[in-house]
Amino acid sequence: MLTKRIIACLDVDDGRVVKGVQFVNLRDAGDPAECATAHARDGADEIVLLDITATSDKRNTMLDVVRRTARCLFIPFTVGGGIRGLSDAEAVFAAGADKIAINSAAVKDSSLIGKIAARFGSQAVVVAIDARRVSGGFEVFVAGGRTPTGRDAILWAREAAACGAGEIMLTSMDRDGTQAGFDCELTQLVADAVSIPVIASGGAGSAQDFIDVFRNGSADAALAASIFHFGIEDIGQLKRELQAANVPMRWPC
Amino acid sequence: MIGSKTIAIVDYGAGNLNSVKKAFDYLGAEVVVTTQPEAVAAADKIVLPGVGHFSALGGLDNTGLRDAVLEGASAGKPFLGICLGMQWLFEGSDEAPELAGAGIFAGRCRQFPSSVKSPHVGWNSLAIREGSRLLHNVASDSFVYYTHSFQSPVVAATTAATEYGGRFSAVVEQENIFGVQFHPEKSWTVGLLILKNFCGV
Numbered sequence: 348m349l350t351k352r353i354i355a356c357l358d359v360d361d362g363r364v365v366k367g368v369q370f371v372n373l374r375d376a377g378d379p380a381e382c383a384t385a386h387a388r389d390g391a392d393e394i395v396l397l398d399i400t401a402t403s404d405k406r407n408t409m410l411d412v413v414r415r416t417a418r419c420l421f422i423p424f425t426v427g428g429g430i431r432g433l434s435d436a437e438a439v440f441a442a443g444a445d446k447i448a449i450n451s452a453a454v455k456d457s458s459l460i461g462k463i464a465a466r467f468g469s470q471a472v473v474v475a476i477d478a479r480r481v482s483g484g485f486e487v488f489v490a491g492g493r494t495p496t497g498r499d500a501i502l503w504a505r506e507a508a509a510c511g512a513g514e515i516m517l518t519s520m521d522r523d524g525t526q527a528g529f530d531c532e533l534t535q536l537v538a539d540a541v542s543i544p545v546i547a548s549g550g551a552g553s554a555q556d557f558i559d560v561f562r563n564g565s566a567d568a569a570l571a572a573s574i575f576h577f578g579i580e581d582i583g584q585l586k587r588e589l590q591a592a593n594v595p596m597r598w599p600c
Numbered sequence: 601m602i603g604s605k606t607i608a609i610v611d612y613g614a615g616n617l618n619s620v621k622k623a624f625d626y627l628g629a630e631v632v633v634t635t636q637p638e639a640v641a642a643a644d645k646i647v648l649p650g651v652g653h654f655s656a657l658g659g660l661d662n663t664g665l666r667d668a669v670l671e672g673a674s675a676g677k678p679f680l681g682i683c684l685g686m687q688w689l690f691e692g693s694d695e696a697p698e699l700a701g702a703g704i705f706a707g708r709c710r711q712f713p714s715s716v717k718s719p720h721v722g723w724n725s726l727a728i729r730e731g732s733r734l735l736h737n738v739a740s741d742s743f744v745y746y747t748h749s750f751q752s753p754v755v756a757a758t759t760a761a762t763e764y765g766g767r768f769s770a771v772v773e774q775e776n777i778f779g780v781q782f783h784p785e786k787s788w789t790v791g792l793l794i795l796k797n798f799c800g801v
Binding site for chain 2: 348349350351352387392417418419421422423441443445467468469470471513514542543544567568597600
């Protein structure tokens with residue numbers, strides 16, 4: 348049966364990993380291509396490379412990272428961060444990404460979703476949504492989850508799906524970095540609202556958090572960056588615990 | 601360099617050729633990505649990739665590639681269809697009813713039942729029939745990566761099936777014709793083994 352996916356996210360700043368699993372015995376723990384491949388060997392189902400480089404003139408560095416990663420990584424990888432339009436997306440696909448993630452650019456102009464999907468297929472377009480709890484529901488935030496948009500997150504997810512998004516990557520900005528667990532309520536609301544896969548993000552701290560978001564949030568996939576600092580040794584251990592809790596997992600792999 | 605046979609990866613305008621090429625490069629196979637029917641005719645093996653909408657396969661018809669591919673296949677050249685490339689081997693797809701497939705296998709590609717989410721995205725397992733050449737040394741229940749909204753029916757040539765709202769054809773093989781619904785170039789070591797097996801047929 349279809350398994351739930353564990354997605355490892357690497358934040359990349361100017362071509363170097365700044366957040367993610369800390370490795371031993373890696374020649375270069377800061378090299379995204381090496382880190383991505385190591386994650387795949389450990390059992391990650393997919394990789395997300397998020398470009399958090401502040402200045403836009405470093406895009407070529409990221410494209411080089413994508414090219415090098417594509418040469419040796421044979422699991423799906425998604426590239427996000429700073430993709431503003433179709434030509435940005437084209438460059439990232441040409442460099443070897445399987446999927447791209449767009450966030451603020453899609454909120455600004457939802458027709459971008461359909462434009463990229465028409466060229467590359469819906470399966471290649473992930474719409475990333477950063478949401479915070481507000482009274483009455485959940486609000487969409489952009490610019491790294493800091494700027495409120497006044498838009499309802501559930502309605503935006505529905506619109507993004509209707510525009511041709513292949514998946515929703517949903518980050519709870521309240522939970523992000525807290526290791527206090529994913530926001531299962533938010534995840535369930537979005538999972539109920541769309542018929543495309545939902546990737547939960549923000550708050551992972553333990554295997555139980557993953558069990559909860561799959562069981563109580565109906566997430567199809569869950570993403571984590573630095574949880575492996577906090578009591579989980581590696582992806583294999585995480586997957587074994589999830590399997591023991593009867594969550595369908597690709598393990599061993 | 602494994603084998604000395606040239607593999608032509610057919611570029612008919614449906615994306616994601618690069619990943620397929622990179623996987624074959626990694627295996628040391630001799631590959632050429634081509635839009636030219638002559639290059640397909642000159643190659644020893646043919647790979648037909650494809651992601652997105654079934655109508656993208658119309659790109660084969662506009663370019664002379666359809667004939668080159670069919671001629672190569674009927675001449676006994678090993679042929680591997682990936683994702684849309686496998687669906688093309690059937691009579692057609694409900695996704696684009698006006699477009700005829702190659703008709704090598706009977707039946708049409710259909711949507712998944714409403715009981716499951718669509719598209720089918722992620723890692724799912726293979727129930728493998730004995731005697732598969734493409735899946736030689738692949739353990740039963742191995743996981744492979746899928747991303748598709750339409751499924752091919754199980755037929756006599758099906759050598760592996762996957763369960764998602766019912767069983768569908770994961771792998772078909774008949775003499776020199778092979779098709780995989782999943783993406784071997786995205787399926788880690790299992791996928792690379794399958795591509796290596798194709799290099800060896």
